[in-house]
Amino acid sequence: MTGAQKQEREQYNYETFEEVLEELDGKDYDKIGLQGPDGIKPQIIDFASDLEDEGFETVIVGASTFGACGIADEKVNRMGADALVHVGHTRFLHPEKADMKDYDVYYLPYRENRDLMSVLEENYDEINEDETLGLVGVTQYMDRAEKARDFLESKGFEVVEGKTGLRTSEPGQVLGCDAGAAHNIAHKVDAFVFLGSGHFHPSQVSEAGKKVYVVDPYEKHIWIEPANSLDDEMQAEYARVLKHKDKQKWGIVTSSKKGQNYMKAVEIAKEKLEEHGKDVYVFVEDRIFEADYRGFGIDIYVNCACPRMTKDWQDLAFVSPRALKVLDDDFGEE
Template sequence: MKLKYYEVDEKELLQEAKKGKRIAIKLPNGLSCYACKILSFLKNNGIDAIFLAESCYGACDFIFYDDIDRIICIGEAEMPYLCYKPPVSFIEAKYDFDVKFIEEALPFIEGRKVGIASITPFIHKIEECKKFIEEKGYKAFIGDKSRRTAYNGQILGCDISSATSIANNVDSFLFIGDGFFHPLALYIAVRKPVIVANPIEKKIYSKEIEEMAEKMIKKRYAHIAKATECEKFGIIVTKKIGQRRLQLANRLKKMLERHQKEAFLIFMNDINEAINYFDFDCYVSTACPRVAIDDADRYEKLILTPIEIEILLGERKWENYEFDQIL
């Protein structure tokens, strides 16, 4: 089945859907416009499914459900360490492409040792990309998967460990994928040149990543500086099983209180504009690390990452700024 640019294996979809009696499908934003198409396909094959029209930012974005006995999540790869209730079948949506287009990235690569990273719709091609680069005379490395990732070389917006594990062995990184969400995190985590080869656009981006990341870091420093005036902190904790960091939230609460700040936990699954109306001066998100970074402009109130709170309180030096990750 073709969904946008991506191919979904119909046989696998049916096989997984037949494993439950009360099935629901869950789709990331980019694929939710195909909900009816998928439900009709299942219906025509004797399976009456429900559309779980909730946020689906990743395999992390699940809570526990009572009235469903299996969820079919299309377009994400599983987070192997999580225990989903009910069980979730992850059906990936793959983008097929000819790896030869990455030849155009080669002039931008610094050094001869290259780390390769990618994301789910393209990760099935990572070994082929490695082979291609090696044929061009480079030494290519793919880092091992983590407990949160399904494949070697796969990175998430909150888990770059596959790349950081090989960062000392390489001069630069080649990211195979679309968008700047992942390569930005990659650059901030490894501080080495990151070249993006976008298989959908067949375009290469080089210096853009560094420029965007430096701009973003400056913005983060400005937010931290502004937060020095804040006294009342709300620490946001989510129930989403792959984003829940309650221990960290409690540690941050104690840390803030040690520094004579008022701090309270807020349980909130989907962080949204409601935080503008609560009477806190500043928030810290222990949920998805990207909320504070990528969605900051949506909020009138400041929202920091746990690492930024440490900097704010002088528990960590400014020069040791790190990208918040869930590892």
């Protein structure tokens, strides 16, 4: 990554609301929009009050935001806002290179206040000392990545320099839809150290083919996510495709959210299905719920929106575009 690219990735992210206020101060804005995820809604109200105190009008987006993929620039623009403060996440880069910066958006990632460093310091002997490590994690803890790295190196571990992923703007940062930060350095490491909690993100990292030591500030210890732990889920998706392979009507779903609108993926999936003689119907919605897709007489949908949703559907089959490859394998045998 060139210096200019690095600067472009970083310049939209701020560490404190005061920094955002300072930046807004010099701008010719009258009204500012605000949005953020559940859990920090009281802070959003505080930020709105602070902005009002500074003489700005404000408008708040009611729906919770799951990621910066869902920037509500169009909504607040319709309300007459000149800029948007997106709280909770770092700037999101579109994987298909669609323009994500055609509006003034200020990103204020949320940093979780839990004592992550004590968990690492008290449990680091769980990590095999002969292993070269890659350091990755979720936004909430990436402000401590350098500290964690210094600590591990002081204990004699070799830690490989992190890189950004396809959609992320902090080195080592992973999202539910982007473990590129891990994949980019997987060939240089024996294992990953992950800063964060839950299985969802570590399992994405494990897809890079290495085990993951999870420094978990909720569980307050270090536990291991095995390498390639998503293999079973992928097999289940292949099975869903094979179960429906003789169905004539197939749906493709994408989102109208800017960062979840994957038109190239739609095109590729459509082509693949049409190659196999299917009738293909393309759907779009902001937030995607299974209930909306009942009643069309279609039993299987390809998810070209947030990949995190794929495993959430129960009655209808919902599969990722890559699961379609089994159509080739299966049909090839005929």
